[in-house]
Amino acid sequence: MRFAITMLCFIGIASVIGTILKQNEPYENYIIKFGQFWFEFFEAMGLYNVYQALWFLLILLFLIISTSFCVSRNSPKILKEYKKFQLNAREKSLSSFKHSYQIPVKEFNASKLEKFLLKNKFRLKQNINKDGSLIISAKKGDFQKLGYIFTHLAIIIISVGGLMDGNLVLKMQELTGSKQIIYEDLALNDIPDTGKLTTSNFSYRAQMLLREGEKQSVAVLKAKEGYFIQDLPFVVGLNDFRIEHYSTGQPKSFESDLIVEDKATGQLVKKTIDVNNPLTFNGITIYQSSFEDGGSELSLDLWNLHSTDMASPMESVIFKKNELLIANKKYFFEFNDFRKFNILDIEIGNEKKPTNVGPSFIYKVRNESGQANEYQTYQFPMNIDGSSYYISGMRKTPQEDYQYLKLPADANGKIDGFMLFKSLLNSPSKLSNVIESVVEKSFPNGGEKSQIYFEGVKRVMAEFVKGGYSQVAAAIDTSIPLDDQKRIANSYIKIIFLVGQELIDTYSNDNDAFLFENNQKFVQESLTGFNDSFFYGLPIFLELKDYVHVQSSGLQLTKSPGQFWVYLGSILLVLGIFCMIYIQEVRLWILKKKNNKNVLLALATNRHRYEFDQFAKKVSQQIRKILN
Amino acid sequence: MNLKQVFNYLFIFSMVILPTFGLIKFHEYMDYYEMFILAATGITFILINKYWQNFSYLVSTILIFSFISIFLYEGNLLTSEKQFALKYFLSSQSAIMWMCSLYPLSLLMYWFYLFKKNPFLGNFASNLTWIATVMGFVGLLVRWFESYLISIDVGHIPVSNLYEVFVLFCLITALLHLYYEEKMNRKELGAFILIIINIAVGFILWYTFSKGADEIQPLVPALQSYWMKIHVPANFIGYGAFAIAAMISIAYLLADKGILKSRLPSLVILDDLTYKAIAIGFIFFTIATILGAVWAAEAWGGYWSWDPKETWALIVWLNYAGWLHLRLVKGLRGPLLAWWSIIGLLITTFAFLGVNLFLSGLHSYGEL
Numbered sequence A: 001m002r003f004a005i006t007m008l009c010f011i012g013i014a015s016v017i018g019t020i021l022k023q024n025e026p027y028e029n030y031i032i033k034f035g036q037f038w039f040e041f042f043e044a045m046g047l048y049n050v051y052q053a054l055w056f057l058l059i060l061l062f063l064i065i066s067t068s069f070c071v072s073r074n075s076p077k078i079l080k081e082y083k084k085f086q087l088n089a090r091e092k093s094l095s096s097f098k099h100s101y102q103i104p105v106k107e108f109n110a111s112k113l114e115k116f117l118l119k120n121k122f123r124l125k126q127n128i129n130k131d132g133s134l135i136i137s138a139k140k141g142d143f144q145k146l147g148y149i150f151t152h153l154a155i156i157i158i159s160v161g162g163l164m165d166g167n168l169v170l171k172m173q174e175l176t177g178s179k180q181i182i183y184e185d186l187a188l189n190d191i192p193d194t195g196k197l198t199t200s201n202f203s204y205r206a207q208m209l210l211r212e213g214e215k216q217s218v219a220v221l222k223a224k225e226g227y228f229i230q231d232l233p234f235v236v237g238l239n240d241f242r243i244e245h246y247s248t249g250q251p252k253s254f255e256s257d258l259i260v261e262d263k264a265t266g267q268l269v270k271k272t273i274d275v276n277n278p279l280t281f282n283g284i285t286i287y288q289s290s291f292e293d294g295g296s297e298l299s300l301d302l303w304n305l306h307s308t309d310m311a312s313p314m315e316s317v318i319f320k321k322n323e324l325l326i327a328n329k330k331y332f333f334e335f336n337d338f339r340k341f342n343i344l345d346i347e348i349g350n351e352k353k354p355t356n357v358g359p360s361f362i363y364k365v366r367n368e369s370g371q372a373n374e375y376q377t378y379q380f381p382m383n384i385d386g387s388s389y390y391i392s393g394m395r396k397t398p399q400e401d402y403q404y405l406k407l408p409a410d411a412n413g414k415i416d417g418f419m420l421f422k423s424l425l426n427s428p429s430k431l432s433n434v435i436e437s438v439v440e441k442s443f444p445n446g447g448e449k450s451q452i453y454f455e456g457v458k459r460v461m462a463e464f465v466k467g468g469y470s471q472v473a474a475a476i477d478t479s480i481p482l483d484d485q486k487r488i489a490n491s492y493i494k495i496i497f498l499v500g501q502e503l504i505d506t507y508s509n510d511n512d513a514f515l516f517e518n519n520q521k522f523v524q525e526s527l528t529g530f531n532d533s534f535f536y537g538l539p540i541f542l543e544l545k546d547y548v549h550v551q552s553s554g555l556q557l558t559k560s561p562g563q564f565w566v567y568l569g570s571i572l573l574v575l576g577i578f579c580m581i582y583i584q585e586v587r588l589w590i591l592k593k594k595n596n597k598n599v600l601l602a603l604a605t606n607r608h609r610y611e612f613d614q615f616a617k618k619v620s621q622q623i624r625k626i627l628n
Numbered sequence B: 001m002n003l004k005q006v007f008n009y010l011f012i013f014s015m016v017i018l019p020t021f022g023l024i025k026f027h028e029y030m031d032y033y034e035m036f037i038l039a040a041t042g043i044t045f046i047l048i049n050k051y052w053q054n055f056s057y058l059v060s061t062i063l064i065f066s067f068i069s070i071f072l073y074e075g076n077l078l079t080s081e082k083q084f085a086l087k088y089f090l091s092s093q094s095a096i097m098w099m100c101s102l103y104p105l106s107l108l109m110y111w112f113y114l115f116k117k118n119p120f121l122g123n124f125a126s127n128l129t130w131i132a133t134v135m136g137f138v139g140l141l142v143r144w145f146e147s148y149l150i151s152i153d154v155g156h157i158p159v160s161n162l163y164e165v166f167v168l169f170c171l172i173t174a175l176l177h178l179y180y181e182e183k184m185n186r187k188e189l190g191a192f193i194l195i196i197i198n199i200a201v202g203f204i205l206w207y208t209f210s211k212g213a214d215e216i217q218p219l220v221p222a223l224q225s226y227w228m229k230i231h232v233p234a235n236f237i238g239y240g241a242f243a244i245a246a247m248i249s250i251a252y253l254l255a256d257k258g259i260l261k262s263r264l265p266s267l268v269i270l271d272d273l274t275y276k277a278i279a280i281g282f283i284f285f286t287i288a289t290i291l292g293a294v295w296a297a298e299a300w301g302g303y304w305s306w307d308p309k310e311t312w313a314l315i316v317w318l319n320y321a322g323w324l325h326l327r328l329v330k331g332l333r334g335p336l337l338a339w340w341s342i343i344g345l346l347i348t349t350f351a352f353l354g355v356n357l358f359l360s361g362l363h364s365y366g367e368l
């Protein structure tokens, strides 16, 4: 018992460690957290996968053995007791019980007593001793003791079932070297036999990622930082994967339409599985466990923000890479994810409500020196503070929040207006024309002053087009005395705005994107957007024009022969606990000696409980009544 | 036949008729498990009522108020803002707020009773608890109905997030307390048990007013299962019973030190009650954990994944198994076991709340 309790404490402590220390993370996370020394120490202890560490399994094994011993030692005694009635109890020992009563008899009627005891669910035997005295030995609630056998047997059965579903066999094979974890990304054909588990593998929990329209007959069994390949007795095909949504946009269900074909018999099964609704086939259960993009195809428009160029098309596929040469610099695009639905808290009226804002795609852009920023760009414009913007987030590391570039939608709700605006800004000749007309408005008569003003505005605009407001500010810092800086800065901002407005007024006749009733807001937002693009880390804006959505469904395939035993043990456990806790074992003796006016009644229980005193008193009174 | 018997038969009759009516009228919306659960609920209530007469009054009152509320709604959620009775009493939110204000009051009354020993105060405290419990259950049932008014596919039993299960915790703990109170015919322990209930009430209030947690949210796919209907309530019978055991243990320790000794039941009775509460809790917690394993097998593909919530359930279970061993095998009694059951509640609380707050895992619902 003491040993079992020590083992139980160990299991408890190990379990706690397993919940506090996140299990099965990538090893680099642990190295960052603990440093190299402690990382190796904890790794040797198996703390990153406590529940499959050898020592943990060994403790479980010891527990099973010790509980088995306990059961095998105690059970025969208990079973023997079940049959045995202590008919040889002595008067002396009976009368020393806490609950023993001398009851006077008028007429002794054994059959009446018997009836009473049977009615009260006692089992009983009687005997006439050598000295002629009659003893009735009765008992009830033996199932309390059987409860002990039930619970402890149940614990053994459950643990054995659990071990059957554990990976003890695989662990042994790893120790002997007949199986080895694969750590590289290998094609299926290149995987050595030591990394493959056959269909005869006794139990496993493996993963499979299936693209829509794809078929596979092997699954991946994760192990430490690597994996094994688990061969399956059937081929799994995914026809379709769907995510359904509530009207608020939260996901309602994940469903996969599967076709499973048995390799040996050719038997076909079609079923739609979802999160609470798996498919069991050939002893293997297939569950919906996750999903990701399966290589969606994106049609993009590529806008260079710092040139006069209009859009050039670009085709891309999620998980593929594109390489671009822009202004003699190389950019490497890695497209990582496409999300058809995005639920964001968007202001509608006065309230913020989770709303679906439509598709977005996520990509990394690496420059020649290898530095990468991550981007998330949305397809459709969003309403923010009463204006409509195209949004793209940028961040340098996954831990940061996105910084958003907001480009205003034009009069048609498209991005073309802004893009036209930026190309006008980037065109020196058009810009120069517009500046001329702005200057003309201020100096209708021309002259030398107007020429100086013209040159000044041109310089300011050139700085702005090169690097936004901060570039203008830098120019002010170096050329203007400190006292005048603020005044000058304000007038420059005004000039930039005037030029912007004039740009749009001049070209609005040619382009319906600029047909605003009042274009001041658009000019302001466009200038801000243009300015922000210098902090975007990329001179490119990618606009999503169209897509073909392809999804992958993450399946989990488990073979767990121990499940039956675990469930059986569980039923036994509940039964056993019930017996142990709610059944009170009672033993009762009635001894009638020859020629004695009194009858001796004695009651005992193996576990004294508060109610037993009352129970004994009640029974004694009832028997007193029968005998009188 | 006296009035009591008539009522009793009426109750049994309605516990047969109501589920039958439900099965006939709504069977197309239910799967077999749900039909089974509905039928079993009726039968279970009849059985409980056999051992505890007041249970039928409780159930009847709750059902009548809930039906009135459903009737008043006229199928439109917005009615609750216009209709007087709904707005102030019978909409789910108001009913739960009534519960939240009546439990503190009954705690106060129980303490008055503990010091004054005036039977009137005792009954008053009991009745307050009783009414608060009725209001809480009405609140939950109406909330269930309201969730369907939002939209048919949003509708679900209100045991799916921390707010709802905290209400459930209060109610089940109070129900167990009322049962023991009646069986023991002693009312002093309410002064202790209502403390833990009111701590939960405090949490509900904070959670409602600072986090808006009372809003009904649709279910994430993993929770859409009939198992939730039995797994969660079974778990909370366990938690409620463990909470009661710990509170009685506090009373035990105080009495053991001579504090309030003359006002509390004897040590033997306190000790026995602790045992009974833990026994009830243990059996329901065992069942709930097993049901959880069955559910996990169905939703996540493994009956046991060493998910933090599962692991802590095991720790809680081992803890109380240890307690029962000491008491049943070694025959131990006294302060050690009392302390143990108090620490047991801390462990249970961590399993119930701490895991959601501090550890991550598959049971990710109900984050703060």
Ligand code: HEM
Binding pocket: A001, A004, A008, A063, A066, A067, A069, A070, A071, A073, A074, A148, A151, A152, A155, A577, A580, B321, B324, B325, B328, B329
């Ligand atoms: C589930 C609730 C459990 C209950 C109610 C329970 C009850 C009992 C009882 C009454 C005994 C004494 C038997 C006797 O000597 O007559 C006992 C002994 C024992 N129990 Fe449990 N038990 C439970 C769970 C466990 C667990 C989880 C373990 C550990 C795996 C365990 C291991 C043992 C051991 C090793 C003994 C000692 C047997 C001996 O003295 O030879 N029990 N238990």
